[in-house]
Amino acid sequence: MQGAKVEDTAGATGLFGPDSVTWQLHADPTMWVAGVRALYLQALHPRAVRGVVQNSDFRKDPWGRLFRTADFVGTTTYGTRAEAERAGARVRRIHQFLRAVDPATGQSYRIDETALLRWVHCAAVVSYAEVVRRAGFPLTDGQVDRYLAEQRAAAELVGLAPDEVPGSASGMREYFEDVRPALGGSPEADEVWEFLRRPPVPPILWVGRELLWRQVAEIAYGSLPSWAHDMYGHRPIPQVAVTAGLRMLRTSTSLVLPVVRLVYESPHIKAATDRLGPEAKPSTAKLPAA
Template sequence: MGSPEQAPDPGLFGPDSVTWQMHADPMMWIAGVRALYLQALHPRAVRGVLQNSDFRRDAWGRLMRTASFVGTTTYGTTEAAERAGARVRKIHSRLGATDPDTGERYGVDEPALLLWVHCAEIDSYLHVARSSGFRLTDAQADRYIAEHRTSARLVGLDPDRVPGSRRELAAYFESVRPELAAGPEARVVDDFLRRPPTPALLVPARALLWRHVAHLAYDALPPYAHTLYGRPAPAPAVVTRRLRATGTALRLVPAWLRWQLPPKHVLRAVARLGPETRPAPYKTGSRLAILDGPGEGAAS
């Protein structure tokens, strides 16, 4: 008799999670740009980025590497996700930055800095998704935040010290706000995102497409971020209307077409686990994605 066939590995989150459904949404790209704007407001964190890379020449690469990490940890196998986390931890352990005012040398893997980057990303993903029309109840939003204690662990954080609900996330941002500032490094990031270097043939596309993405991502920031950057933004209701219009337009593009873009994380996951695991916004309203509340693991 042969051994029973082993069930496919759903990965760290799996099709029963809110993360599985939400991270396939096209608005995650705008959310990623919002996260960059927000992360740049922590002087120690953004200094670690700029002192260890040429941001203006590698910003696209950085954005794509972040997208690949999120795709792998969301839709890859457990082994692939753990391997991606180990790679990030190894890179961070080798990097440091220097405070130009005090001369202090510090590691970019300080827990406080990793926590800021993590929370800025999760807040951006959740805010942009919900504001653009991706339907999540408050309980589902809490569930999403709790799920990402797992991704926090992958980059080296203690999951028990990471916000696990909207209330805890809001309290964290309130506590860290005195440390935020739009210093010289943040201005470099802001300048790049507003006017990224572009080959001459692509300048019209930058004017038509990227300007809309960058402006919308900036406008979606919290009001205190607009104050720090010193540029106003439309009223929140106006921003929400624009996010919803953009989300509606992008979701009209067939998912199978969007998911053809490399590295095809979603398509590979569906091929591994079966067509019934295909991510879709409506599934967040089903039994599969909703558990009793924020907690551990997936529905049984």
């Protein structure tokens, strides 16, 4: 009986649990900006972005990819182990049937190649850690390493072995140095760049897109490393404005979140606190020492 109880507890706390860096970091409001930054970065791998453009309906469903990614991150972070594994199995099942074609060679290739899965994973988790930290989330270097090590469990869900992705900041730096020769601008990357700056919306929302969303896109793009800006060929806003914008966005959002949560609370976090108790609610005060 005791063994069964331990197993049930492990399943209820999911892949990471309330004592993880992941649990606290992924609840930060600037994760949305980090998600947009991840899409900009991921699009700089020509083989990876080709797989998205050739297999995605993002032109007709402009917000679908971002929302589906957010739902996947929410489920794998705050869901039970079974829910996280089901989400991962669904992604693997979809990916195994998808192919892309290199227009220059006519070569067809699977989009779930290890190198492509690794790129998408690394570009995402580095964006999450770097953007949220730059916005003022109090992460130490040791906690960044712990976060990246924790995220190996997420990589495993999409079909990677834990040792196929870096588990530390130094490992990530080495990986990005190694992968840089495979990166670059492309017509597909230009399409993603334009799409993220001006996604299709109903006419009634045009003003909001230009006044609000455009600022988020500018900050997300500006937070990329300088070599990524060079590959895109577009000048970013000044770096001081990127940092100031991220911090202002995080501060202002944090002030209104308590009011928003009276009306709408993240379903993933709500389900986790209903399951595990109010003490499981994410907080920077609960960041584990590293």
